[in-house]
Amino acid sequence: MTKVLATYNIKGGVGKTSAAVNLGYLAARDGFQTLLWDLDPQGASTYLFRIKPKVRGGTRKLVGLKREVASVIKGTDHEGLDLLPADFSYRHMDLALDRFKRPTRRLGRVLDPIREEYDFVFLDCPPSISLVSESVFEAADALLVPIIPATLSSRTFDQLEELAEDRKDLEVFAFFSMVDTSRRLHRQVMANVRDMHRVAMLGAAIPSSEEIEWMGVERTVVAEIAPGSLPALAYEALWLDIKRRLGRPEPARATTLRARS
Amino acid sequence: MSAELLPPDSLTLDATEVVLSAGLAVDDGHPRELDRIFYDTFDGLLHAEGLALVHEEGRLVLLDGPTGGERAVLAAPRPNAPLSPSTLAPGPLRDALCDVCGIRVLLALVQVHSRVRPMRVLDDERKTVVRIRLEEPELISNGADTMLRPRVRLGAVRGYDNELERVVGALESELGFKVADQPLVDEAVRAAGGVPGGVQSKLKIALRPDQRSDEAASGVLLRLLEVIEANLDGTLADIDSEFLHDLRVSVRRSRAVQRELKRVFPPDELARFRAEFKWLQQATGDARDLDVYLLEFDEYQAMVPESMRGDLEPLRGVLRERREGAHQEMVQALRSERAANLFAEWRTFLDGLVSMPAVERPDAARPIAEVAGRRIRKVYKRMVKMGKAIEPAGPAEDYHELRKKGKELRYLLELFATPLYPEDVVKPMIKTLKSLQDVLGRHQDREVQTATVRALADEVASLREGPRALMAMGVLVERLGEDEQAARSAFAERFEAFASKDQRQVVKETFA
Numbered sequence: 001m002t003k004v005l006a007t008y009n010i011k012g013g014v015g016k017t018s019a020a021v022n023l024g025y026l027a028a029r030d031g032f033q034t035l036l037w038d039l040d041p042q043g044a045s046t047y048l049f050r051i052k053p054k055v056r057g058g059t060r061k062l063v064g065l066k067r068e069v070a071s072v073i074k075g076t077d078h079e080g081l082d083l084l085p086a087d088f089s090y091r092h093m094d095l096a097l098d099r100f101k102r103p104t105r106r107l108g109r110v111l112d113p114i115r116e117e118y119d120f121v122f123l124d125c126p127p128s129i130s131l132v133s134e135s136v137f138e139a140a141d142a143l144l145v146p147i148i149p150a151t152l153s154s155r156t157f158d159q160l161e162e163l164a165e166d167r168k169d170l171e172v173f174a175f176f177s178m179v180d181t182s183r184r185l186h187r188q189v190m191a192n193v194r195d196m197h198r199v200a201m202l203g204a205a206i207p208s209s210e211e212i213e214w215m216g217v218e219r220t221v222v223a224e225i226a227p228g229s230l231p232a233l234a235y236e237a238l239w240l241d242i243k244r245r246l247g248r249p250e251p252a253r254a255t256t257l258r259a260r261s
Numbered sequence: 262m263s264a265e266l267l268p269p270d271s272l273t274l275d276a277t278e279v280v281l282s283a284g285l286a287v288d289d290g291h292p293r294e295l296d297r298i299f300y301d302t303f304d305g306l307l308h309a310e311g312l313a314l315v316h317e318e319g320r321l322v323l324l325d326g327p328t329g330g331e332r333a334v335l336a337a338p339r340p341n342a343p344l345s346p347s348t349l350a351p352g353p354l355r356d357a358l359c360d361v362c363g364i365r366v367l368l369a370l371v372q373v374h375s376r377v378r379p380m381r382v383l384d385d386e387r388k389t390v391v392r393i394r395l396e397e398p399e400l401i402s403n404g405a406d407t408m409l410r411p412r413v414r415l416g417a418v419r420g421y422d423n424e425l426e427r428v429v430g431a432l433e434s435e436l437g438f439k440v441a442d443q444p445l446v447d448e449a450v451r452a453a454g455g456v457p458g459g460v461q462s463k464l465k466i467a468l469r470p471d472q473r474s475d476e477a478a479s480g481v482l483l484r485l486l487e488v489i490e491a492n493l494d495g496t497l498a499d500i501d502s503e504f505l506h507d508l509r510v511s512v513r514r515s516r517a518v519q520r521e522l523k524r525v526f527p528p529d530e531l532a533r534f535r536a537e538f539k540w541l542q543q544a545t546g547d548a549r550d551l552d553v554y555l556l557e558f559d560e561y562q563a564m565v566p567e568s569m570r571g572d573l574e575p576l577r578g579v580l581r582e583r584r585e586g587a588h589q590e591m592v593q594a595l596r597s598e599r600a601a602n603l604f605a606e607w608r609t610f611l612d613g614l615v616s617m618p619a620v621e622r623p624d625a626a627r628p629i630a631e632v633a634g635r636r637i638r639k640v641y642k643r644m645v646k647m648g649k650a651i652e653p654a655g656p657a658e659d660y661h662e663l664r665k666k667g668k669e670l671r672y673l674l675e676l677f678a679t680p681l682y683p684e685d686v687v688k689p690m691i692k693t694l695k696s697l698q699d700v701l702g703r704h705q706d707r708e709v710q711t712a713t714v715r716a717l718a719d720e721v722a723s724l725r726e727g728p729r730a731l732m733a734m735g736v737l738v739e740r741l742g743e744d745e746q747a748a749r750s751a752f753a754e755r756f757e758a759f760a761s762k763d764q765r766q767v768v769k770e771t772f773a
Contacts, residue, residue, distance in 0.1 A: 050388035075419035077389040082419055219387075 002115040003246055004108075005122050006140040010159075012127035015146040015177035017044040018212055018222075019238075020124035023144070025221040026239040028080035032119035035073065035082045037111075039093070039136070040126040043086030049076045050219050051085050058089035059096045063106050070114055077220070082118075094131040103131055108139040119248075137167055142246065145199075146177030146206070149189035157196060164198035172198060173245065175238060176205035200245065204237035263330035263416040264429050265441040274376070274397040274411045280436060281380060281393065281413075285428060289379040295396075297373045299446040300344060302365040303495055303504065305459025310361050313446045316340065321349070323357055326444040329414050333357050343368050343500050364556065366501045371449040372401040373409070382428055390424040392416045398445060400452045407452045412441055460491045462507040468680040470630035475525040475622065477629035479611040481676050482518055485511045486608060496545075497592055502552040505591075509549055512542050517672040521636045524624035527617055530610060537603045544594035551584035553706075554713070561710075564740040565733050572733035575724045579717055633677035634772035640670045641768050645760045653749060657708045660752070664701035670694060678772075686771045693764065697755040700748050707745035711738050 005023070007016040020036055028034040038045040043053035051074050061067035073082050097103040111121060125136050137143070145160060157174075164172040180186050193201055206212075211226040218225050222232045268277045300314040301307045307314055312332070313324045316339050323332040335354040344367040346358035358367070375398040382391035394414040400407040413432070417425035432438035447457035464484055468477050488511040495504030516538050523531060558577050562570040594600060619625050624632045647663045671694055678687045714734050721730050758764070 050384075050386040052386075073420055075421065077418075 002111075002118050003120050003142070003248065004111070004140045005120060005142050005144055005242070006125055006136045007122065007144045007146065008125045008133065008136060009145055009147070010127060010129055010133075014148050015206060015212075016127070017048070017124055018215065019144060019146055019175075019177065019206070019235075020122045021045050021048050021215070022221050022223070022235040023239050023242070024081055024120070024122045025078055025223060026235060027120045027122075028078055029223075030243075031080065033080055033117060034120045034122070035084060035114070035118045036122045036124060037084040038086040038124050039090060039132065040086055040124055041088055041090040041093075042126070043088075045124045046083065046086040048215060048219050048221075049074075049083050051076070051083055053086045053088065055085055055087040055089075058087055059093050060089070062087075063093065063096050063100075063110060065109060068113070069110055070117075073114070090126070097131045097135060104135045104138040107132075107135040111139065137163070137170055140170060142171040142173055142242075144242070145172065145174040147174055148178045149176050149186040150183070157199065160199045161196055171200070171245070173200050173202050173242065175202040178208040179205045180208045202238060202241050202245075204234050204241055206234045206238065207231055262422045262425055263325075263328045263414065264425065265327075265329045265444070266413045266415065266429065266432055266438040267410055267441050268413060269437040269439075272411075274378075274395055277411060277413065278378060278380070278395055281395070285382055285431065287381055287383060289381060292376060292378040295375045295377050297375070298339065299370045299373070299449065300340070300367040301370055301446075301459055302362050302367055303459055303492075303500070304365070304461055304507075305457070306362050306365060307367075308447075308458045312361065313444055314358070314367060315446070321354060323354055324444075326446070327441075329441075329444065330416070340367075340369075345501075364501060365503050368500070370446065370455070371453050373445065373449050374399050374401050374406075382424065384421075384424065390418055390421040391428050392418065398449070400449045402453055409445070409448050409452060412445065413438065462488050462492065462511070464488070464676065466676070466680060468629055468677065470681050471628045473615065473626050474522060474629045474632040475614050475617075475625040477633075477677070478518055478522045478525050479614045482515055483608070483611050485515045485518075486604065486611070489515075490604060493595065497595060499588060502549075502556060505545060505549055505552065509542065509545055512538060512545070513668065514672045514676065516542065517669050518676065521640070521669060521673055522624065522632065525622055525632070526614070527621050534603075534607060534610065537599075537607075541594075541600065541603065545591050547587035548584065548591040550709075550713075551580060551587050554580050554710070555584060561737055561741075564744075565736045569733040569736060572726070572729040573737065575721050575726050575730040576714070576717065576734060578724075579720050629677065630681045633673060633681065637670065637673050637678060638768055638772040640666060640673060641772075644670060645765065648756045648760055651752070651756075653753070657704070657745075660701055660704050660749075661708075664698060664705055667694060667698045667701060671698065682771055686767055690764070690767070693755075693759045697752075697759045700751045700755050704745055704748035704752070707741045707748065711741045711745070714738050714741070 007020040007023075009016055017040070020038075024034050024036040036045060038053075046053045055062055055067070055072045057067040057072075062069065062072070069084065073084050075081075076083050097106050100106055107123075115121075123136055123140060125133060143163075147156060160172055160174060164170065176190055179190070190205065207230055209229070209231045211222050211229050211231050214225050215222060222229065222235060226232055268274075268280075272280065295317060297315050297317040300316070308326070311326045313326050315322050315324060316337070319336060319338070321335045321337045321340075323334075324330065325332055333352075333354040335350060335352055337349065346355060346362050346367065349355040349358070375396045377397075378395045380393040380395065381389045382393065384390050392415070394416075395411070396414065397411045398409040400409055415425055415428060429440075433440070443451075443457070450457045464481070466481055466484055468480070489508050492504045492508040492511075495501070496508050516535065519526070519531060519535050519538065555577070558573075558580070562573055565573065615625075617625075644663060644666050647659070647666060651659045651663065671691065674687055674691050674694070678690075714737060718731060718734060721727050721734065724730065
């Protein structure tokens with residue numbers, strides 16, 4: 001069964017794309033067939049994989065199920081990791097979704113034809129609260145929520161709790177991102193994280209680091225820029241924790257059917 | 262999408278690499294060694310479908326033969342014995358193999374050791390769009406290893422098929438590369454002295470209508486002997502049940518030719534060989550029957566109510582035991598001097614048939630089309646007569662006799678009419694005959710199966726779970742009987758088609 005994981009935060013610049021790209025890479029490295037859908041019209045993860053931010057037919061055809069999703073998927077440079085690229089027209093995805101009867105089910109339906117093929121689908125979401133994010137909540141099995149300890153307010157967690165309460169079938173995993181342990185505020189916030197009812201706090205924290213910033217220059221994953229570095233290890237730990245919580249330590253079956261010849 | 266190309270003859274692997282890196286691709290720089298074993302069934306079922314199965318680097322991979330593209334993959338250790346697809350872990354690879362191979366097992370064909378070097382083609386964003394694998398393969402065999410031609414495998418990254426086409430086009434038009442004329446496995450099999458596509462048990466023999474009948478008969482019989490001998494080792498080693506089946510079909514076909522074209526052979530010698538072939542047929546009969554019981558066992562289980570299906574297992578156990586015994590006896594017979602002599606003497610006899618005195622062989626020099634045509638007409642007429650005489654509630658023996666005649670006619674049609682007479686007559690005739698034979702076969706099988714299940718009752722009863730098994734066997738016997746009756750009811754309609762006025766007319770005109 002395909003697991004759909006969405007990196008989500010209402011705020012921008014908190015490490016969503018970095019998490020989606022690096023975790024997607026690790027999933028594929030483990031032998032899972034993995035797809036990353038770059039839903040952000042800015043196309044940051046598409047850029048990181050050196051792929052053109054273009055989907056033939058744009059948002060309307062894609063969410064209208066008029067364009068076969070398999071035909072717009074691109075292979076990345078990493079074996080087992082494919083990308084459904086961003087397109088500038090995604091900025092109007094709300095409008096496109098709103099034309100349908102059950103708009104929030106649309107994204108899931110776009111993915112239906114390719115579920116057989118992938119063990120994991122990562123959704124890299126644009127910041128905001130909108131019909132797109134509602135659809136993401138509907139399509140996802142789990143949300144991965146990066147949180148910068150400095151900006152943490154009790155409201156952030158309250159909102160997450162509320163979200164998780166509304167959707168019993170959606171798991172919500174939060175983790176600290178862009179952590180600077182030299183800052184007292186960060187250390188203090190992290191030490192004071194209270195237990196939450198429905199939101200699970202993942203053990204690993206992603207440090208704020210130069211290696212992650214270099215991703216934009218080198219246009220690849222941290223594990224390739226600086227294998228063995230602190231952020232590379234942090235993503236490993238994070239991925240291990242996520243897999244454990246999803247109860248999927250190994251590829252369900254190391255078998256793939258490649259329907260492309 | 263993928264493609265396999267051969268560099269121009271003058272280009273070594275190293276030179277190819279230089280040429281590629283100059284214009285197109287970047288070198289990944291990690292040459293490595295790759296050991297592969299290719300598999301197929303004895304009769305080349307994968308090859309026939311344009312597929313190849315290979316084990317490399319801890320994976321079984323189903324390849325598209327012409328392009329080398331991967332169809333399905335399964336992580337698995339290297340099989341160290343004939344591989345039965347049904348024993349693989351569930352998934353697309355197993356499904357695909359079971360679909361193509363059925364009950365046949367996969368045998369190791371050739372081992373290839375390669376030096377490979379991966380390269381990549383990048384676009385203007387320095388994104389990988391085509392993966393290239395340069396390969397210098399070598400056939401590993403017990404004797405001397407043989408170098409095979411270097412080849413270049415190109416695989417498109419998903420969504421970049423156009424780029425692959427562009428690269429293939431450039432390699433062909435600018436650098437003199439050629440699309441590989443055969444898959445690596447075929448080249449390796451040829452280099453090992455084999456024939457790609459495996460050993461066929463199907464006969465394709467070219468005959469001329471005016472050919473001497475003894476010459477045509479010996480040609481067909483020699484080919485049948487080849488099939489018998491080709492399937493002998495697999496039968497003895499019990500690799501899969503198709504070896505014995507194909508062997509027996511060829512024995513039966515040989516016997517049909519001996520009987521139907523008897524006037525091309527010297528009578529005394531023919532009589533001796535016919536006795537020996539009959540012995541061969543009988544010596545392999547029990548083993549085959551029990552194979553069929555076991556192959557069809559799931560079907561029997563499906564005939565009884567679901568709650569009773571498990572109760573039939575003791576019967577399966579008894580059948581398995583019997584099958585082991587029958588197989589051992591058969592192996593003894595096939596390994597005997599008698600069998601060895603039979604094959605050797607039969608071959609010598611057939612080789613010399615044409616030059617034997619013609620005195621006692623009135624049909625020997627007559628054209629085969631005439632002799633076979635006459636037999637076809639005769640056997641057909643005889644079948645029509647026999648079939649018309651069958652009463653719906655008549656003895657099972659009547660149906661059985663008609664079926665035996667039907668087999669004779671079918672072999673005559675397949676072996677002689679197919680190469681000698683118009684296809685538009687022969688093909689539909691074989692089809693209506695087959696459809697009749699299916700019903701007769703089902704009738705006969707059910708009759709025999711009922712008797713066998715009854716005969717095993719005592720043995721099964723003595724087992725621990727015996728009583729429950731007996732109850733299920735009772736239900737099975739009833740179902741088998743019902744199916745036998747169903748076959749009987751279907752007979753009239755099938756026979757009518759076979760013996761229709763039009764069909765009779767066609768036979769009369771064609772095989773006059």
